[in-house]
Amino acid sequence: DPARTGMLPFVFDEGFGYERYADYALDVPMYFAYRDGKYVDAAGLSFRDFLAGKLSVRPGERATYGDWKDHLSTAFPEVRMKGYLEMRGSDSGPQSRICALPALWVGLLYDGTALDAAWDLVKGWSIKGQQRMRDEVPRLALKATAPDGKSLQTLAKEVLAIAAVGLDRRARENGIGDSEAGFLAPLWEIAESGKTLAERAKAAGVVTVAVTVDADDAELDRIVRTAGPDMLQLHGSESPERVAAVRARHGLPVMKAFAISGRDDLKKLDAYRGVADRFLLDAKPPKGSDLP
Numbered sequence: 001d002p003a004r005t006g007m008l009p010f011v012f013d014e015g016f017g018y019e020r021y022a023d024y025a026l027d028v029p030m031y032f033a034y035r036d037g038k039y040v041d042a043a044g045l046s047f048r049d050f051l052a053g054k055l056s057v058r059p060g061e062r063a064t065y066g067d068w069k070d071h072l073s074t075a076f077p078e079v080r081m082k083g084y085l086e087m088r089g090s091d092s093g094p095q096s097r098i099c100a101l102p103a104l105w106v107g108l109l110y111d112g113t114a115l116d117a118a119w120d121l122v123k124g125w126s127i128k129g130q131q132r133m134r135d136e137v138p139r140l141a142l143k144a145t146a147p148d149g150k151s152l153q154t155l156a157k158e159v160l161a162i163a164a165v166g167l168d169r170r171a172r173e174n175g176i177g178d179s180e181a182g183f184l185a186p187l188w189e190i191a192e193s194g195k196t197l198a199e200r201a202k203a204a205g206v207v208t209v210a211v212t213v214d215a216d217d218a219e220l221d222r223i224v225r226t227a228g229p230d231m232l233q234l235h236g237s238e239s240p241e242r243v244a245a246v247r248a249r250h251g252l253p254v255m256k257a258f259a260i261s262g263r264d265d266l267k268k269l270d271a272y273r274g275v276a277d278r279f280l281l282d283a284k285p286p287k288g289s290d291l292p
Contacts, residue, residue: 004028004075007134009127011079021081026051031074033058033067047071078134085109093197096186103183106170107163114166121158124148138227141196156191160184209233209255217249224250231255233280240271253277259284 010020030042030050035058042050042057049055050063063071072082080086090101108118129147136144142153167181190196202208210229212220214236223229232250234243235257247254256276258268261284269279 004077006077007127007131008077008079009130012127018081025072025075028071028075030055030071032070033063034070099183100186103167103180104160104163104187106180107166107184108159111166111169113169114162117162117165118159121155121162135226139225141199142191142194153191153194156187160187160191207231211235214238220246220250224252231277233257234276235280240275243272244275247275247277255280257282261285 008024010016010024013020026048028047030045030047033040033042033050033055040057042055045055045057047063047068050058050061050067053060053062055061055063069082072080076088078088080088087101087105093101108114125147133144133146133152137152140152142151142156144152146152146155164181164184167184168179170180172180198208207230208227209231210223210227211233212223212235215223215234220232224232229252231253232246233255234246238246238256243254243256254276255278256272257280258265260266260281265284272279
């Protein structure tokens with residue numbers, strides 16, 4: 001959903017601050033309002049209208065601070081501002097990496113000299129160049145190129161070196177005098193070898209699946225081009241004809257998901273036999289349920 005995800009070019013504008021981010025968040029389409037223990041469907045509606053008491057599903061009711069906090073949780077840009085900065089570029093990983101990612105960001109952001117050095121690496125990049133690199137990374141990993149022409153592997157080493165110095169300057173040491181820079185070791189191994197966890201998993205036979213919901217051809221084209229998945233999972237209301245068209249267009253196996261609450265729901269699978277390569281059966285929430 002491009003209205004709530006991706007890069008935010010305006011954060012690099014001169015004078016960017018909290019107010020500009022708040023304006024962005026106000027324009028992110030709503031998902032819901034939470035009232036009396038139930039989720040009220042407000043998909044696509046305006047939070048600005050909610051503030052003004054003009055939300056169609058709660059007429060005359062003005063948004064509260066709690067509503068604002070809920071709304072902020074429904075935006076998913078690369079960096080999300082809440083009571084803290086949430087770096088969304090990396091998700092969960094092996095236990096050995098749990099301390100590595102926060103150490104990287106602490107080393108870069110909690111030391112003024114390190115922060116200036118990191119900014120010097122990227123301040124000349126254009127927004128277009130940033131986006132091009134962002135689109136290359138899921139497919140090429142450290143073989144992607146930065147806007148200044150250097151490889152991402154080279155850039156990773158430079159960033160890690162800056163973070164390590166920043167952590168050393170913090171001088172938060174353990175009992176034998178080692179700084180927090182030691183937590184960066186797993187990231188140094190990736191940067192030096194050029195092999196990411198994803199590449200190692202794929203080499204071991206792990207299949208990558210792109211999960212989509214009623215995506216159009218343009219969106220699927222972008223996903224296949226940038227992420228290079230091994231399989232597409234269709235999680236929406238796609239018809240058998242649509243599944244066949246997606247499979248033919250991209251030349252990839254397709255997994256069709258179905259919500260199942262009883263035996264009768266299984267009958268829906270018959271129309272997709274010979275069309276979808278695999279089926280995924282999801283539990284359907286009971287009628288009237290507020291939770292999935």
